[in-house]
Amino acid sequence: MSLKIRLARGGSKKRPYYHIVVADARSPRDGRFIEKLGSWNPMLGKDNEKRVELNVERVQHWLGNGAQPTDRVLRFLDQAGLAKRDAKSNPEKAKPGKKAQERTAEKAQKAEEAAAAAAE
Numbered sequence: 001m002s003l004k005i006r007l008a009r010g011g012s013k014k015r016p017y018y019h020i021v022v023a024d025a026r027s028p029r030d031g032r033f034i035e036k037l038g039s040w041n042p043m044l045g046k047d048n049e050k051r052v053e054l055n056v057e058r059v060q061h062w063l064g065n066g067a068q069p070t071d072r073v074l075r076f077l078d079q080a081g082l083a084k085r086d087a088k089s090n091p092e093k094a095k096p097g098k099k100a101q102e103r104t105a106e107k108a109q110k111a112e113e114a115a116a117a118a119a120e
Contacts, residue, residue, distance in 0.1 A: 002026075003067035005059070007040065008033060017041055020054065020073060022062050037062070040076065052076050 002025040009030055011017030018040040021033035038054035045051070059082055063069075069077055077083040096104070 003034070003062065003065070005037065005062060005067050005069040005073050007070070007072060015043060017043075020076070022067055035062075038076075052079070054080055054082075056080065056082065 003022055004025045005020065005022055006029075007018040008021045008023070009016060009018055019033075019036050020038040020040060022035045022037060023031075023033040027033065035058065037058050038052070040052050041050065054076065059077065063077075063083065069083065071085075074083055074085045078085040095101075
C-alpha cells in the first residue's frame with residue numbers, strides 16, 4: 001500500500017480550506033484517509049502562523065514509515081524544517097509566448113525602419 005501525505009479540500013465554494021492527511025495513493029482526493037496531520041488555510045495571510053498547522057510528531061512518524069508527501073505538502077514540510085525540497089528551475093517558463101515574441105520582433109523592426117527614415 002503506497003501512502004501519500006496530501007491535501008484534502010474542505011470549505012465552501014470560493015473559500016478553500018485544506019486538511020493535510022495521510023491516505024492511500026489510490027483513494028480519492030476528498031475521500032477516505034488514514035489520519036489527519038494538520039491544516040492549511042490559504043485565505044489567511046502568509047505571515048499568519050495559523051495559515052499552516054502541522055502535528056510535527058505524527059508527520060515525522062509517517063515520513064519514517066515511508067509516506068511520500070506531494071509537492072505542495074513538501075513545501076510546508078520544508079518551511080517547518082521537517083523535509084528538504086530542492087528548488088525547481090524552469091527557464092523556459094519565464095519566456096514570453098510565440099505570439100508575444102513575434103510582436104516584439106515586429107515592433108523592433110518598425111522602430112529600426114522609423115529611425116532609418118528619420119536619419120535620411
